[in-house]
């Protein structure tokens with residue numbers, strides 16, 4: 001929080017964070033970057049984390065289960081199987097996720113899913129409402145909870161409420177394909193602050209608000225449906241210092257030794273992704289095949305280590321991608337493998353965070369090629385894990401939000417297998433000095449825009465929406 005605000009606003013208000021899943025501090029290392037960033041903020045100012053428990057039950061309790069973990073209070077609700085199918089597997093992951101990632105072809109528009117999504121949002125908001133205090137700052141996360149503030153306002157909540165969208169905001173043509181886009185857009189105007197990953201996302205939101213709803217723009221504020229909100233970019237970061245330390249921990253070193261091949265010319269390329277069709281993994285395998293075709297000096301020398309734990313395994317599109325990957329990897333290995341070498345090593349299981357850090361550090365190239373991604377934290381973790389004296393090279397898709405910040409990476413189009421193959425070959429032979437310069441520039445950016453800076457700038461902006469005596473977005 002800026003000193004001026006601290007003075008103006010006095011004590012920091014209590015933070016209430018709301019996300020689809022609540023992660024207990026004990027499991028935070030598995031929960032990934034968001035869990036760690038939220039827990040740090042909650043620890044610092046004390047607060048409440050509210051959301052789904054991750055459990056399905058036959059008759060979910062209407063009141064949340066509350067647990068204390070030091071200064072943090074965790075309040076969670078179970079969902080019924082029908083709720084989970086419609087809200088999570090259905091509308092959130094089979095409709096909003098593909099649509100917001102420009103996969104209209106995969107989006108399922110099922111009115112029952114939409115009804116279930118709205119019902120769960122209302123039920124969760126109704127359960128949170130009695131736990132709220134007047135001065136709370138409420139921070140809602142991601143596409144599972146778009147209408148959450150509207151549901152809270154229906155309960156007469158007057159707190160300042162902010163929302164952060166972790167995934168891209170779609171172009172208006174895509175959004176308007178959604179049968180319920182009017183209701184969803186209107187519901188966003190119950191927030192005081194909307195945070196997006198990139199300036200492009202903000203611009204698409206503004207375009208949509210103007211084109212479809214005649215919104216008025218002034219500075220960062222957008223007025224429509226009789227309400228004014230602030231829409232801004234807050235690119236999410238990682239705790240780069242902590243991740244760099246993790247990469248030299250004993251567990252990480254062990255993994256480093258298992259992966260790093262000391263023989264000259266041997267290169268490990270690493271890919272780490274939730275198994276998701278937006279991450280461009282089949283296209284990455286094809287780029288690997290192109291590399292082998294175009295550069296025979298890679299045979300027996302270069303290996304792609306792809307770690308892709310199953311995610312959303314109950315959704316049909318995710319089952320299909322798993323089969324597709326096994327087929328392509330089998331084909332490429334069948335064509336090129338030698339008795340003591342295979343070009344693709346594919347692991348379809350989750351690994352520990354420390355293990356991952358060691359693997360990143362041991363890999364000469366980090367290959368991050370999503371077809372569309374809000375930010376992509378793997379790109380940032382890969383850089384943070386490198387040895388600054390002898391760092392690896394990041395090859396990054398221009399369609400990841402991260403590409404707008406990480407200009408010193410080798411930026412590629414994931415659709416252009418030849419360009420990706422050429423970038424890999426460039427990375428293999430990049431001189432040490434260039435690698436060091438690029439890494440230093442990337443690392444500076446990571447340290448400047450880390451997880452702490454991300455959440456503080458968001459919460460400062462939310463506070464500014466309400467700080468007495470300051471210009472509020474509604475003025």
Ligand code: GDG
Nearest residue numbers: 032033166236274309350351352353373374375376377378
């Ligand atoms: C959404 C947006 C945005 C992966 N495999 C393992 C594992 N992971 C961890 C990575 C990383 C996280 O999962 C993935 O984060 P990403 O940012 O790459 O992608 P999404 O999950 O799609 O996240 C994205 C993000 O939200 C934050 O705003 O950047 O654009 O889509 O931390 O390390 N972790 C462990 N084992 C694995 O096998 N421990």
